[in-house]
Amino acid sequence: MNLAVELAGLRLKNPVLTASGTFGYGVEFAPYGDLTELGGIVVKGLSWEPRAGNPMPRIAETPCGMLNAIGLQNIGARRFVEEKLPLLPWAEVPVIANLYACDVEDFARLAEYLAGQEGVAALEVNISCPNVQAGGVLFGQDPAQAARVTRAVKDRAGTKPVIVKLSPNVTDITAVAKAAGDGGADILALINTLSGMAVDVRTRKPRLANVIGGLSGPAIKPVGLRCVHQVSRAVNLPIIGLGGIASAEDLLEYILVGAWAVQIGTANFLRPDTAFRIAADLPQLLDELGVTSWEEFRGALA
């Protein structure tokens, strides 16, 4: 079957994207596969200024998952555009910039700059930063704030699709999803990491210097599926599903609950050719299952 999907004007040759923060700036994975075989590449979260991130240790293993408190270490949007983007085959595979800021004005500035780059196909907005102006609540936990940020980004993104990436750390994810839709989001991506912690009884210390971090990996797949399932029934926008996907079968589970495409995150660490292998495995699995089109299969939960 034809594997291509189109989400709000974003054309993907297959539904396999990589998740921000788990695929570096893309170039790190070039030795392990042909980047142009992927549906798209979402790069490490970019802020306006370079960020040094949190102190070490900032990653810990948990059962079938991991915790991270990287603190968005990145080289900054300008250096990404100058040094990394030219190395990516962006003419053949959509490169999506994931952006991150702590106030609305910064989000807007960053969106305008990145959307203005020819090699950037779409923007993905990470609304997991605590909004200091509103008293430390994450943008993504407050529907009104989520709508404001989305609107600010959308207004400066020109014709480039805006993806809003939602946090599962909320009571009702559909409320934030609707708010992002009201703010002008073209596409929703969910989920980001689950808030968690790990402790060492021998040292009596938290395993992360930052104490709390984001849980990801196969352990969170049930949560991701639930969120996509709920949001796909509440909001009429294309959804990119993610959380714990490590195989072509996992990918199809997400499509069944309503996703249009997926992102591969932590599984890229299990072996660096994971995303390429999933893209390569997909045709045969679809064949086996007798699937002939995405439209027929998407959301077709029995």
Next chain:
Amino acid sequence: MPEDTLMAAPAASSPVCREFTVSELRRTGSESGLASPGGAGPDHSHWLLDLELPEGFPGEDGWTPGQFVMLRPVSWAFEPLWARPFSICMLERGVLRIFFQVVGRGTRAMSALRRGDRVVVWGPLGRGFVVEPETPTLLLAGGIGLAPFIGYARRHPRPDQARLFFGHRPEIAEYPLDLLPKAVVVEASRQTCAEEMACFVGDLERWIAEYAARQGLILACGPHPFLQAVQSLAVKHRARTQLSLENRMACGVGACLGCVTKTTDQALPVKVCTQGPVFWAQDVNLGGAA
């Protein structure tokens, strides 16, 4: 500033990911000795793991000593989640050899591998040690930090220029020193108590001062406190010194930013997996690394 400014020795070839087959696993040293009965806690046993080189993986000329691989038995499925980093001990005649110590659940599971088991490996990764054939070179190894130096000494065009000063806690029979070329002079010292430790640090300083005076090259690999000691002595005696760091890693390819260490002059922390693991001693700030 380009990410390459801290470069120790450049990578010899670009890394690949392949499935390897276990051809041999053998325990070094005595079977009795240190193994703790009942499987409670780490047993600290040492093993040599031989993997058959599959097609497409860089061979003898495709790596630099000090480089490492990420290794993950296929049977792990999702538990443990991450692969584990190991120095390339030897890569010769179609065999990739790892020398490892059991410290936790991943390495314990590795010690139960059998001939024919499949293991996913990606590498060669990172930047290895510099090789200066005509320079007197002092290899400082602490415990399992011996692993990369076996490959280093075997690949060195003038092994007679290399000298190994080796500090260890388990008995010496645990370590495959017989794999070193005969021309390498080895001095080993065992530490089992605080006094022996103090004595070891004293010896370390003597060696470092001597090689600094000879304009020699000093290379070190071992536990974090050992590297901190070497670093401060190297700075004190202005010795040309490289350190191989062993930070916790998830991806090994520079994507997760989990392995970083602070440097003395760059604003952003550097990735040990791709910008290291080998650094010049004056460039890294070991105080902040875990």
